[in-house]
Amino acid sequence: MSQDFEPEATRRDAGDAESSRASRRWWDGNADDYQSEHGPFLGDDRFVWGPEGLDEADAALLGPAVSLKGLDVLEIGAGAAQCSRWLAAQGARPVALDLSHRQLQHALRIGGGVPLVEADAGALPFRDGSFDLACSAYGAVPFVADPVRVFREIRRVLRPGGRWVFSVTHPVRWAFPDEPGPEGLSVAASYFDRTPYVEQDEEGHAVYVEHHRTIGDRVRDVVAGGFHLVDLVEPEWPAWNSQEWGGWSPLRGNMIPGTAIFVCERREAVPPAENVGSD
Secondary structure: OOOOOOEEEOHHHHHHHHHHHHHHHHHHHHHHHHHHHHHHHHHOOOOEEOOOOOOOHHHHOOOOOOHHOEEEEEEOOOOOOHHHHHHHHOEEEEEEEEEOOHHHHHHHHHHHHOOOOOOOOOOOOOOOOEEEEEEEEOHHHHHHHHOOOOOOOHHHHHEEEEEEEEEEEEEHHHHHHOOOOOOOOOOOOOOOOOOOEEEEOOOOEEEEEEEEOOOHHHHHHHHOOOEEEEEEEOOOOOOOOOEEEOOEEEEHHOOOOOEEEEEEEEEOOOOOHHHOOOO
16 A cells, blocks of 8 residues: 555445454554554543543442452453553553554553553453453454454453443444534434445555444344343543544533443353344
8 A cells, every 4th residue: 555545434344354454453553643642641540431531430330449459350452551550550450452562562661560462352362261350441342343252252251240341432423424523413324324434445455444333233242242231321521621532522522422331241141152143
């Protein structure tokens, strides 16, 4: 791909392998800019669930901070492991996993001694029942074609009763242009169009892929993955947060939800594999 080529944005199918390959390359190529731009907001050891700035220290979606001491926690799509450092400060034993080698290099740069693992969320390199909790702040889930496969892997590595909490772009935002200003307040696409958003190079190879699921799809995926849905949190935009982050902004955040956080707990039984997922 030529250096001055602007990727073409389109909506088309993209499977597991293509999505994973595109995510690895995109995050490796953009990790420096991402950490430079958003690092000050994310901090080095802060657990933020999304651009609104909802902090786990206040939300306690994983449980009260005092209850985290001594627990084994897997952070998926950890980036520079900011959330894992916060967990470690509470006395937990976190492991930070990411698909991107360059993102994990930023985790090493910041330091803190958190164990780092480079791996795909759909094939976790851990034994069954290795963790008490799993979490992901905008990591992995929006970028995978088969979220049920990922959820089943997470269920496998969790101990009985283990909690899985993840945040994603709120599905309703897919109906609106990804713009922070007034032009982003009018519906421009069908909420029910699940066709992935793809940026591709001159040869038609995906360089970025993001998958849309409706709220109902996400709930069904959680259940098919072997979890109970305990809570669904839609953070409101706080008065103190004046930043814009992509399509997120105070203007839009006060009118439409930008983030959805799913709080789940591991079920004892899991549905047969042939019955998982939804169209």
